[in-house]
Structure formats: C-alpha cells, structure tokens
C-alpha cells in the first residue's frame with residue numbers, strides 16, 4: 001500500500017507532534033526537555049508545552065536532574081509506568097491466562113485459572129477471566145485503561161475477528177466485539193506473532209532495531225517480521241505462516257496438504273511426537289505414536305537435566321529449526337532472530353542446537369552480523385505483547401487528547 005502523502009491541518013500537526021514527543025520519551029527515558037527538542041526537531045517552547053500537558057494528565061513525571069551544559073541542571077522526565085495499568089489476555093500461550101501489566105510491560109498479577117478447557121475457549125471463559133483480574137486489589141487501586149488480547153490463528157486485526165484458529169477451535173469469531181459488549185474499557189486484538197514482535201520492539205531485544213524476525217515456536221511455528229522498522233503483516237494481514245514452509249519434501253504429511261513442514265519437524269508438537277515414538281519403540285509396542293501424548297516441556301526439561309534420549313530428540317528438532325532459521329537469514333538479512341512463543345530462555349539445549357545448525361548453514365556474508373537470541377519474556381510473551389499492543393493504541397489516544 002502506498003503511504004498517504006497529504007497535507008496536514010493544525011490539529012493534525014498538534015497530534016503528530018505530541019505522538020513524536022511521547023515516542024521519544026518512551027524510547028529514550030529518562031530524558032531532558034532539551035534532548036527531546038533535539039531528537040524531535042521541535043522548538044523548546046513547543047516541547048515544554050507538550051510535556052507540561054503530559055505531566056498534568058499524570059502519565060509523564062519528572063525524575064531527578066540530567067547533566068548541565070553550564071547553568072542550571074535540566075530536569076529529566078519519564079513515563080510514570082505505574083500511572084496506568086492494563087488487562088492482558090493470552091489465548092496463544094501454553095498458560096492461557098489473564099494478567100495485569102504496568103506501562104513498562106511488567107506483570108503485576110496474574111489470573112489463577114487457565115482460560116477455557118481441553119475442548120476450547122468460549123467468550124464466557126474470557127469474560128470470567130477478565131472479571132477475575134479486575135477484581136484484584138491491584139486493579140481496584142490503579143487506573144485500568146484497556147484490554148489487550150493475544151490470539152493464535154488467522155486474524156483480521158482491523159475488525160478483531162479470528163478467521164480460523166485450530167487451537168481455539170474457532171472459525172469466524174468476532175472476538176473483539178464479543179468481549180467489548182461486556183466492558184467499558186477499549187478492547188484490542190492482535191495475532192500472537194505480531195504482538196510478540198511488538199513486545200520485543202517496545203520492551204525487549206528488538207528495541208531501536210530496523211530488521212528483526214520473531215520466531216514463535218509452540219505446537220505450531222510462525223514468524224513476526226520487523227522489516228525496515230515496520231511490522232510487516234502482508235497484503236491481508238496474514239504474513240508469517242512459516243510453520244508450513246517445507247524443509248523435507250519426503251517428510252511426514254502435514255494437515256496443510258504438504259509434506260515435511262517446519263511444524264512437523266521442529267515444533268513442540270514434533271518433539272512430543274518423537275518422544276512418543278521413542279517410548280513406544282522402547283516398550284516394543286506397535287501402533288500410532290500419536291495415540292500417546294508426551295508433554296514436550298517434560299522432554300525439554302529432561303534434555304536440560306542431561307537425559308540422553310531427550311537430548312537426542314531435542315537436538316533433532318533444534319537442528320531442523322536451525323535449517324528454517326538459516327533460510328530466514330539468507331532471505332531477510334536481519335540483525336536479530338528472536339526465539340520465543342512457548343520456548344523458555346532456560347531451554348538452552350534446544351536453542352543452542354538451533355543456533356549452531358543455523359550458523360553452520362547460513363551464507364557467511366549474509367549471516368555474519370546476525371544475533372540469534374531467546375526472548376527474555378519466555379511464556380509471558382503473549383501477555384507482554386498484548387500490553388504493548390494496547391499501549392500503542394492508548395498512547396496514541398493520550399497524544400490526541402488535551
């Protein structure tokens with residue numbers, strides 16, 4: 001889509017300037033007004049005016065003094081991260097819970113129960129979980145500003161509709177409208193990989209980066225792409241179905257109709273299937289390995305503890321993941337690959353196997369500058385991502401209101 005290039009009236013200029021100032025504070029805090037003026041190109045008077053208004057509204061505060069260039073020391077300002085709190089709901093993670101977060105992406109408290117059941121998730125389940133979290137002392141003592149929801153599947157972000165999610169057993173569910181009916185707070189919906197990448201861009205490893213790829217590994221695999229400083233979502237918002245890129249044309253059949261997809265070879269489901277097959281072989285039984293379910297996190301934990309069979313399985317999946325990562329690096333030439341989703345920073349056997357497999361395959365010239373790292377958010381990626389999604393919208397509103 002071509003970028004709109006139209007003239008701006010004075011109201012639009014005002015909003016644009018306020019957004020600019022807010023963004024500079026967020027990414028450089030704590031910061032002096034003089035430094036904000038330098039980074040935004042606005043006059044000192046304009047910056048002073050805007051910052052005073054933000055302080056009046058209570059979401060920016062003064063905090064100590066910066067270095068003096070001669071004369072009085074200038075005051076530093078920063079976002080008052082405790083001044084607003086938000087509800088985040090993660091339907092994509094292994095935990096599927098609601099939580100409260102502050103403006104800095106810190107989890108203040110989390111719901112006790114997992115949302116939904118093995119049969120799937122209903123709107124009533126989500127509403128119950130949100131009500132539970134709104135009833136905590138943390139929510140009652142703060143200023144709740146909205147509800148952010150992370151969902152798996154194919155998502156139409158503009159209408160807040162989940163078009164298809166096998167994990168939730170949803171088809172064409174207008175989830176944003178369905179939740180919004182129950183609450184006065186604004187509700188925002190985002191696809192798991194897009195919001196997880198947003199979390200990295202706002203609070204994590206991709207801060208101030210231009211080209212980064214977030215690899216979401218769970219039962220399935222998908223990617224979020226930050227390209228030339230923008231989250232790339234594709235022509236219809238569905239970019240990133242990396243789990244169905246085939247890396248073994250002779251591999252096992254996939255439900256998508258192809259063979260040897262990333263998802264079949266390198267996901268948590270793949271680890272689970274390999275472990276089930278290994279157990280069955282050890283016991284000398286025959287039959288469908290899918291009949292027995294092995295928790296992939298148990299396999300990852302056993303690999304960390306040094307169990308030889310678990311290590312073999314985890315390394316195998318990690319090597320396949322590395323093949324996919326090398327392909328991504330060769331195509332996109334990113335600065336950073338973030339391994340996240342349901343993968344935890346402590347899954348070092350899996351992460352290291354993926355990293356060394358990727359680096360042994362990538363074109364040296366393309367991959368020499370890339371860093372492959374685990375997301376520091378671990379299983380909270382969906383919650384932190386939902387909060388980043390919400391803050392982005394809320395801060396835009398705050399910048400627009402005077």
Ligand SMILES: [Zn+2]
Nearest residue numbers: 244254256261
């Ligand atoms: Zn597939």
